Amino acid sequence: xxxxxxxxxxxxxxxxxxxxxxxxxxxxxxxxxxxxxxxxxxxxxxxxxxxxxxxxxxxxxxxxxxxxxxxxxxxxxxxxxxxxxxxxxxxxxxxxxxxxxxxxxxxxxxxx
Amino acid sequence: xxxxxxxxxxxxxxxxxxxxxxxxxxxxxxxxxxxxxxxxxxxxxxxxxxxxxxxxxxxxxxxxxxxxxxxxxxxxxxxxxxxxxxxxxxxxxxxxxxxxxxxxxxxxxxxx
Numbered sequence: 001x002x003x004x005x006x007x008x009x010x011x012x013x014x015x016x017x018x019x020x021x022x023x024x025x026x027x028x029x030x031x032x033x034x035x036x037x038x039x040x041x042x043x044x045x046x047x048x049x050x051x052x053x054x055x056x057x058x059x060x061x062x063x064x065x066x067x068x069x070x071x072x073x074x075x076x077x078x079x080x081x082x083x084x085x086x087x088x089x090x091x092x093x094x095x096x097x098x099x100x101x102x103x104x105x106x107x108x109x110x111x112x
Numbered sequence: 113x114x115x116x117x118x119x120x121x122x123x124x125x126x127x128x129x130x131x132x133x134x135x136x137x138x139x140x141x142x143x144x145x146x147x148x149x150x151x152x153x154x155x156x157x158x159x160x161x162x163x164x165x166x167x168x169x170x171x172x173x174x175x176x177x178x179x180x181x182x183x184x185x186x187x188x189x190x191x192x193x194x195x196x197x198x199x200x201x202x203x204x205x206x207x208x209x210x211x212x213x214x215x216x217x218x219x220x221x222x223x224x
Binding site: 004032034036041042044045046049089091093097098100101105 | 116143145152153154155156157160168203205207209210211212213214215216217218
């Protein structure tokens with residue numbers, strides 16, 4: 001059973017546009033929600049993360065929006081650049097467990 | 113700081129053969145993880161170590177997979193005998209203790 005559901009599977013955005021990737025979870029024990037960026041041939045790299053005590057976190061062009069009641073969270077990439085082209089994974093874990101449950105990934109392509 | 117080192121980068125073996133992967137975590141990181149990433153999917157936890165003790169190996173197929181972390185530093189993951197469905201990227205990650213961890217570049221295994 002997929003603990004974290006991610007959509008869309010792929011996304012094509014024009015340079016300068018906004019990329020939006022969505023995730024949903026069921027386990028209310030989850031309390032840490034990171035996003036990872038993965039380039040071909042590389043391991044996932046932590047991009048940004050949020051805990052459920054806030055509804056939004058912004059770091060540069062990357063923003064996580066979190067809706068605790070809906071059990072959903074999303075990644076927004078503002079002013080998308082060709083260098084942002086990669087696969088993005090949402091994930092979730094619960095306090096004390098530390099192991100991450102990953103979504104299925106979104107392949108983002110930013111067209112120049 | 114140096115990242116998580118993994119070797120080899122690629123491995124091709126025939127089914128029923130054995131294979132071993134090696135991981136050297138970031139210095140001082142007590143927690144080490146092995147994840148399996150099948151093509152087109154998110155990483156899935158195989159085993160988690162805290163120092164040289166196993167914290168979670170519930171998803172490790174113990175009839176063919178084994179892992180050890182001697183002296184709480186380097187770790188080895190072994191598959192014996194390999195099956196076609198074991199073809200994947202095997203990712204090692206480490207952390208100081210929390211869920212925000214660093215991944216290595218992985219070992220891509222192809223079983224033919």
